[in-house]
Amino acid sequence: QVQLVQSGAEVKKPGASVKVSCKASGYTFTSYGISWVRQAPGQGLEWMGWISAYNGNTNYAQKLQGRVTMTTDTSTSTAYMELRSLRSDDTAVYYCARVPANLHDAFDIWGQGTMVTVSS
Amino acid sequence: SSELTQDPAVSVALGQTVRITCQGDSLRSYYASWYQQKPGQAPVLVIYGKNNRPSGIPDRFSGSSSGNTASLTITGAQAEDEADYYCNSRDSSGNRNWVFGGGTKLTVL
Numbered sequence: 336q337v338q339l340v341q342s343g344a345e346v347k348k349p350g351a352s353v354k355v356s357c358k359a360s361g362y363t364f365t366s367y368g369i370s371w372v373r374q375a376p377g378q379g380l381e382w383m384g385w386i387s388a389y390n391g392n393t394n395y396a397q398k399l400q401g402r403v404t405m406t407t408d409t410s411t412s413t414a415y416m417e418l419r420s421l422r423s424d425d426t427a428v429y430y431c432a433r434v435p436a437n438l439h440d441a442f443d444i445w446g447q448g449t450m451v452t453v454s455s
Numbered sequence: 456s457s458e459l460t461q462d463p464a465v466s467v468a469l470g471q472t473v474r475i476t477c478q479g480d481s482l483r484s485y486y487a488s489w490y491q492q493k494p495g496q497a498p499v500l501v502i503y504g505k506n507n508r509p510s511g512i513p514d515r516f517s518g519s520s521s522g523n524t525a526s527l528t529i530t531g532a533q534a535e536d537e538a539d540y541y542c543n544s545r546d547s548s549g550n551r552n553w554v555f556g557g558g559t560k561l562t563v564l
Contacts, residue, residue, distance in 0.1 A: 440544065
């Protein structure tokens with residue numbers, strides 16, 4: 336079945352970096368985009384950015400420009416999100432979501448989420 | 456503007472109809488998508504496009520749009536529909552950027 340499986344929880348110190356993976360299965364990876372979305376504890380959803388698994392094109396949320404990098408490895412059907420210079424307000428659950436080209440920009444399949452805790 | 460506005464909380468009596476709204480300038484150009492999120496779970500897509508439901512989503516969920524406002528309607532709300540609901544759409548920049556509404560907590564009484 337179509338699924339996105341994310342890497343496990345991380346605990347990082349302020350100023351460090353984190354890299355979260357999102358492994359796709361059950362579909363042709365390069366035919367879709369991947370968006371990353373985060374959710375701070377008790378808060379709403381925040382869009383972080385998008386990457387085309389076809390050609391690697393990216394768009395990032397303005398507030399994260401310069402700190403976030405999204406990449407894909409088509410040989411393993413895996414997307415990655417790296418966030419640098421971590422701060423306490425980066426503590427959140429991070430989700431990857433599939434973005435089909437023909438679904439009016441909806442996010443149709445989501446990963447299970449990865450908890451990232453930033454604490455000294 | 457690149458913001459989507461939702462009411463923070465809405466309640467509905469069991470079996471009644473409820474409408475959850477989402478307002479924003481980007482909705483004049485792009486469809487809203489709607490997501491249901493239950494505590495401790497990832498969001499689930501419930502409505503996309505003009506009024507489309509992914510496989511497995513009950514037909515009591517429907518969507519509509521007028522001007523800068525998109526709506527999610529649940530006709531005959533069930534106890535299991537109690538959840539947070541989020542809208543999202545592309546933003547007005549023309550790039551592949553998205554924005555989420557702040558979410559609506561639905562309580563089924």
